[in-house]
Amino acid sequence: xxxxxxxxxxxxGILVVLIATFLVFAFIRIAGDPAALIVGGTGENIxxxxxxxxxxxxxxxxxxxxxxxxxxxLKGLVTGGLGKSYVTxxxxxxxxxxxxxxxxEIAFLSEFMAWVFALPLGLFSALRxxxxxxxxxxxxxxxxxxxxxxxxxxxxxxxxxxxxxxxxPLGLVPPTQDLFTHLQQIFLPIVVLGFVLAAGLxxxxxxxxxxxLQEPFVQVARAKGLAESTVIFRHVLRNAFAPTxxxxxxxxxxxxxxxVIVETTFNLPGLGLFFVDAVARRDFPVxxxxxxxxxxxxxxxxxxxxxxxxxxxxxxxxRG
Amino acid sequence: xxxxxxxPITHERTRAVRRPIPWIGIIVSLVLALIVxxxxxxxxxxxxxxxATNAVxxxxxxxxxxxxxxxxxxxxxxxxxxxGLRTTLLIAVPGGLIGTVVGxxxxxxGGYRRGLVDFLLQRGVEIVTAIPSLVVxxxxxxxxxxxxxxxxxxxxxxxxxxxxxxxxxxxxxxSESLFCEAARALGASxxxxxxxxxxxxxxxxxxxxxxxxxxxxxxxxxxxxxxGLGVQPPNPSLGNMxxxxxxxxxxxxPWMVIFxxxxxxxxxxxxxxxxxxxxxxxxxxxxxxxxx
Numbered sequence: 001x002x003x004x005x006x007x008x009x010x011x012x013g014i015l016v017v018l019i020a021t022f023l024v025f026a027f028i029r030i031a032g033d034p035a036a037l038i039v040g041g042t043g044e045n046i047x048x049x050x051x052x053x054x055x056x057x058x059x060x061x062x063x064x065x066x067x068x069x070x071x072x073x074l075k076g077l078v079t080g081g082l083g084k085s086y087v088t089x090x091x092x093x094x095x096x097x098x099x100x101x102x103x104x105e106i107a108f109l110s111e112f113m114a115w116v117f118a119l120p121l122g123l124f125s126a127l128r129x130x131x132x133x134x135x136x137x138x139x140x141x142x143x144x145x146x147x148x149x150x151x152x153x154x155x156x157x158x159x160x161x162x163x164x165x166x167x168x169p170l171g172l173v174p175p176t177q178d179l180f181t182h183l184q185q186i187f188l189p190i191v192v193l194g195f196v197l198a199a200g201l202x203x204x205x206x207x208x209x210x211x212x213l214q215e216p217f218v219q220v221a222r223a224k225g226l227a228e229s230t231v232i233f234r235h236v237l238r239n240a241f242a243p244t245x246x247x248x249x250x251x252x253x254x255x256x257x258x259x260v261i262v263e264t265t266f267n268l269p270g271l272g273l274f275f276v277d278a279v280a281r282r283d284f285p286v287x288x289x290x291x292x293x294x295x296x297x298x299x300x301x302x303x304x305x306x307x308x309x310x311x312x313x314x315x316x317x318x319r320g
Numbered sequence: 321x322x323x324x325x326x327x328p329i330t331h332e333r334t335r336a337v338r339r340p341i342p343w344i345g346i347i348v349s350l351v352l353a354l355i356v357x358x359x360x361x362x363x364x365x366x367x368x369x370x371x372a373t374n375a376v377x378x379x380x381x382x383x384x385x386x387x388x389x390x391x392x393x394x395x396x397x398x399x400x401x402x403x404g405l406r407t408t409l410l411i412a413v414p415g416g417l418i419g420t421v422v423g424x425x426x427x428x429x430g431g432y433r434r435g436l437v438d439f440l441l442q443r444g445v446e447i448v449t450a451i452p453s454l455v456v457x458x459x460x461x462x463x464x465x466x467x468x469x470x471x472x473x474x475x476x477x478x479x480x481x482x483x484x485x486x487x488x489x490x491x492x493x494x495s496e497s498l499f500c501e502a503a504r505a506l507g508a509s510x511x512x513x514x515x516x517x518x519x520x521x522x523x524x525x526x527x528x529x530x531x532x533x534x535x536x537x538x539x540x541x542x543x544x545x546x547x548g549l550g551v552q553p554p555n556p557s558l559g560n561m562x563x564x565x566x567x568x569x570x571x572x573x574p575w576m577v578i579f580x581x582x583x584x585x586x587x588x589x590x591x592x593x594x595x596x597x598x599x600x601x602x603x604x605x606x607x608x609x610x611x612x
Contacts, residue, residue: 012446020447024459032463142596146589148539150546150562151581158574167571257452264547275455276547279462287462295450 002310002317009306013299020295021288025070028284035062037282038086060086060285073288083285085278092289095274100293102172103270106189107259111248113194114201121198122205127232129210137202144199149258153192153265160188172268189262196258197251204247208240215239242313249305256294345597352590355583359409362402370403371395371554379573389575392565401580404556408541408584411468411551415475416537420530422476423483428522430484431491432514438488445481453478453536454543461549471550475537482536486529490522497521524602528595535591542584558584 028034035056039049057063061072076083082092121140125133160166168185175182212218213236221231260272267273271290278286310316358365374394382389388397430441448456460474494500495518503513544550545559553560561580562570570577 016443016446016450019443020450023447027459028463037463142589142592146535146585146592148542148546148581148584148588150543151577151584154562154567154570154577154581158571158577161571162574253449253452257454260452260454261543261547275458276549279458279547279549282462284462287459291451291455291459294452294455298450 006303006306009303013303017292017295017299021292022070024291025073025288026066028287029062029066029069034282034284035060038284077292082289085283085286087278087281087283087286092286095286096271096289096293099270099274102268103259103263103272105175106186106193106263106268106270107255109186109190110193110197110258110262111255113190114197114248117194117198118201118205122202123209123232123237125202126206126209126213137206141199141203144195144202147196149193149196149261150265152196153188153262156188156192157266168266185266186268189266189268192265193255193258193262197255200251201244201248205240205244208243209236212236212239238312242309242316245312246305246309249302249309252298252301256297342597345594348590348593348597351586352594355405355587355590356409358402359405362406366396366399366402368396368399370400370556379569379576381573382575388579389573391573391576392569397561397576397579400556400561401558401583404558404561404580405583407551407555407557408538408545408559408587411471411557412475412537412541413534415472415541416479416534417530418472419476419479419537420483420526420533423480424487424522424526424529426480427484427487427489428491428514428519431488432495432510432518434492441484441488445484448477448481453540454547457540457544458547458549461544466544466550466552471541471544474544475540478540479533479536482533483529486525487522490525491518494518494521524598528599528602531591531595531598535588535595538584538587538591 033053035053038056039052061069064072073083080093082096084091085095121137125137157167160168168188169181172185173181218231218235221235222228226234259270260275262268263270263272264276271293274286275290275294277283278290306316372395374390377386377390377394379392380386380390380394386396386398388401391397391400426441430438451459457474457478460477461470464470464473491514495513500513500517503517508516541550542557542559545557546562548560548563551557551560553564558580562577566576
């Protein structure tokens with residue numbers, strides 16, 4: 001039953017990604033003229049050389065029917081040829097090999113930092129329920145959800161420079177080369193993004209814990225004389241965990257959007273910066289691949305979330 | 321049902337439970353109104369030009385003449401922020417409202433009609449939410465360009481799915497209620513039921529949604545401009561004032577980034593607080609749905 005449910009979800013997910021990719025693919029070709037944009041940009045008074053446009057159209061295969069182009073694109077994905085960046089001429093696959101690990105690292109560590117901020121605060125305010133903790137989580141929620149990550153990033157850089165006279169070393173060093181320098185460089189980005197992500201998480205954890213605390217099994221656990229810490233960690237936390245994981249899974253789009261922002265703010269050469277540069281230069285092959293990867297990440301993480309939550313809460317396996 | 325109808329009608333006016341006066345809401349609304357008015361009237365408040373450079377007054381810290389200081393070209397940051405605020409508001413507010421209206425309309429139809437329309441809408445929402453909203457908006461801008469109308473469209477599109485989801489949930493619930501059945505029994509058309517019966521009963525969630533969406537719209541617009549994909553320099557926007565030269569000079573001249581970012585944060589904060597208070601007022605359970 002549960003496996004069937006997962007398979008259905010997986011197929012649905014693949015369809016979602018395929019359609020999303022196709023829509024972007026078609027939108028680029030129908031709503032705009034990529035060849036003209038690549039040649040002329042979007043400036044107003046640029047004269048476009050029609051011969052050059054035709055040449056670009058030939059090179060990119062833009063004169064074929066849309067569906068044929070899309071199948072060519074899919075065929076490329078399967079055989080591993082992701083195409084070339086139109087601006088730099090480098091194969092996209094080569095770029096991704098360097099950029100993707102960094103983006104995954106930042107996303108993972110930022111989410112981790114979000115839990116580091118949110119778990120103690122959310123738990124504390126749920127267990128010491130009262131006006132003060134209520135106000136505390138409220139203020140934290142509002143501040144953290146209103147501050148744009150890029151501004152917070154700049155403020156963090158200004159603060160560490162003015163207060164500690166420290167500035168993260170320039171030019172990102174891979175962790176395999178010098179782990180310590182690398183950690184110095186990604187520390188601020190992950191703290192900033194983690195803080196922003198923690199906003200909704202704190203509130204969710206607080207509510208989830210408060211809800212579980214009202215369940216009869218908590219009373220039973222207390223009645224049979226378990227230590228309060230055992231009640232909290234074994235019974236309450238474990239049961240509040242599953243919905244919280246599900247919540248973070250659904251928010252993964254928010255996380256990925258945040259990664260795009262901090263990579264640009266801190267000039268970290270990951271997928272996000274790759275995408276932003278590609279949009280600025282109308283590098284359509286790169287835009288398509290980036291959207292495909294982001295969509296796939298969303299679907300895969302949601303599927304993983306489903307599996308993890310079903311392990312934490314066996315009742316969820318019943319669905320399907 | 322019979323008992324409810326037969327309940328004695330007292331002519332003495334029952335005293336409603338008094339809600340405490342929402343001071344925070346009043347203050348926040350005033351602050352928001354002040355910021356918005358400043359943005360709209362801004363350009364008439366300052367006689368300086370947002371793009372006029374002044375080689376003598378480069379990177380000057382805040383002072384009486386330059387309340388927010390000057391940037392690397394000697395441009396007055398206060399004036400630039402006024403113009404930038406107007407630009408941001410003129411894109412984010414229409415974008416946020418259009419996104420809310422379109423999302424609400426689609427959600428209403430989906431939740432009320434169900435069936436195939438609803439199924440297709442749901443899949444559409446899934447597809448758009450699979451891509452981060454900032455990325456959706458970026459793709460629109462990449463293809464259509466970064467003009468004001470395109471940016472409004474990009475912001476609206478990125479916010480539509482939330483509206484569909486929130487409105488659909490309410491419309492589903494309301495359309496099952498007895499008064500809708502009664503209207504149907506009386507022969508009211510689908511449009512009439514949707515617009516006169518379902519929609520008015522979903523106004524609470526829509527008000528919350530509109531407020532939160534306006535905050536999100538400001539986030540998307542300033543985010544796009546920060547990434548260099550939105551409003552193009554030399555025209556100031558609160559987002560693009562933090563990139564370009566600002567990213568080179570901000571450690572020497574922190575005021576270049578502190579003030580524009582502060583205004584963005586205040587704006588989003590105001591919309592979020594108002595949205596939250598509306599949610600509390602209408603139905604605290606709503607919050608769970610609209611939380612990011």
